[in-house]
Amino acid sequence: MTDTQRTKRATIRDVARVAGVHPSTVSRALGRDGQTIALVNSDTRARILRIAEELNFRPDVAARTLKTGQSHTVGVLLPDLTNPLFPPIVRGLEDRFAEDGFVVLLGNTDDDALRGELVLEGLLSRGVDALVVATARRSGTQFLELSRQGMPIVLINRVFDDQLVPSVATDEVAGIRMAVQHVHALGHRKILHLAGPQDLSTGKNRYRGYLAEMSSLGMQVDDSMVCFANLYSSEEGKRCAEELLGRSHDRPTAIVAANDMLAIGCYQALDAIGLHCPADVAIVGFNDAPFSDLLSPPLTSIRFPHYQVGFQAAQLVLERIANPSAPIKVIFLPPELVIRGSTGLALSS
Amino acid sequence: MTDTQRTKRATIRDVARVAGVHPSTVSRALGRDGQTIALVNSDTRARILRIAEELNFRPDVAARTLKTGQSHTVGVLLPDLTNPLFPPIVRGLEDRFAEDGFVVLLGNTDDDALRGELVLEGLLSRGVDALVVATARRSGTQFLELSRQGMPIVLINRVFDDQLVPSVATDEVAGIRMAVQHVHALGHRKILHLAGPQDLSTGKNRYRGYLAEMSSLGMQVDDSMVCFANLYSSEEGKRCAEELLGRSHDRPTAIVAANDMLAIGCYQALDAIGLHCPADVAIVGFNDAPFSDLLSPPLTSIRFPHYQVGFQAAQLVLERIANPSAPIKVIFLPPELVIRGSTGLALSS
DNA sequence: CTGTTAGCGCGTTCAC
């Protein structure tokens, strides 16, 4: 008994004793408010609520979970919270979930299979009521299995090839098309693409979007007009931009990068050979990172409603918890073109 | 009974039945591994572990929590996950906690009293074993009360004035002193401070650090050498920098800003009047935001080990859970000076 | 070393 006495919170029984009623009456009085009109006399109900308040009573979620099988907790799997993409998404998730009294359990997987497995175990044994999955590289078979067993799962920014799963994603293709369209409207005709890693879905989608929009605009694309970065880094961006700029004799007038970091690499490459943006080459980034408007020139970029992605994903989760057999929804959120100095000039030619 | 059947996980009793032993034996076999040498026969233990594995058994944390009073869950209160300061801290917390099988429950308060209260309630009713508090503006009396009731609490980047509480903070004063010392060593003698909001502890501490280091270096400071921003924004930075640059007839050679955003404002102010950094004025930022090395010139700044702050805070929490009466620790983590182009030149004079 | 018993706090029967 040397155990340190933790805060003794009032239990449902303490309330019952003070109110002079049976514990189960208290339980009913506190049960989901708008439920049925009167499971309990409204006078005694009022008294119970008052006493509960006075005693600072809080239902024990663990006990409730054990009894009902609902933890009011949702697991969120993501590669790395430190990736600036995720904090707004998580905020959106939390805000929506909070409205319904749900809470988020975060798991960082680092895109590591072993760690992912461990984290998933941890979430599962905590009895999460649903899963939000934003990890990119995993095969997903385990999630399909869980889903089949009745666990509501919502995907973020990914889809399974072989099965329809509820998901919320940004419309990357639409985004890159807006970018290409934008510079095209400014008069640019030699529009190159600094593509991202093709083993990432983002890199692949944005590349496809570039091809699609160029084709829609009736413009030819050949291999010399695209360079593939192996990473989303400014160094890789610089390397690729230098390659693009050095390849052909007629210089590009615009480069659409698959990512803001790559766009920064373009800035550096232009700098290195004495060219200027936007006077010589217009640059468009992708993601609208927080620093995009701080660059010189400020970077035109494609902004995604990340907070909304989280919010909508939470919405989907709640819907599926409420009605597991509801039709599966796949939501694509449209991006927004943010025009800044890096595409500041209309071409005179 | 139309209720959707959730994944029926194997219970400790299922394992017991298959293994032909009593449930409590299974419980013991699965109990903290390195505990005592042999609470259970190692053969049967091995068999139980094997069967548990086969049955895909996961302990039900809710049940364990109900029984033991320990949820293996820690609540983390912060103003806004979207503030880039926090993701690395949260990562640090999660990584350390994960080592001991603890999990983090996040609560965003938005520095709003009401919301903070609600979030705290939510965490408490989920039976968090401890609290990590990184909210800035709240009075803290409720936390002191909780602490008095035996709830382990660790503060991040703040201290209570009136009572000693375990905490982990960055040494802001040391940081700003390094900044001042750095430009002083480069030969600068007219060193100004673009201070942050003085109603924030960060702004106050950094201002104090500036004064302290200037004094240590034997340099006079008068009011014209400091301008106080009302916000940490580049606009405010620009406004203050313009004021500083316009005030006296002998121009400053260096400005130490209380924050990277303010430093960016300095860039813009210099730009506007045709001066150059670092040739005309050296600039030092504070925080080493992710974009600092992307600016032109790249910004010299003070980097804080945010991840370590989280990691150490988790460490402190675990220590206090293990031994609540252990002496209170207050940890200050030292910053690091990151030298870049914005202070690239030694002064010739 | 292992089986037995009891109960953590709550919600849900089923009687009255």
Next chain:
DNA sequence: GTGAACGCGCTAACAG
């Protein structure tokens, strides 16, 4: 409308 009893899954106490 309310009281009584039971059990969710697990672990701590006590036997044997």
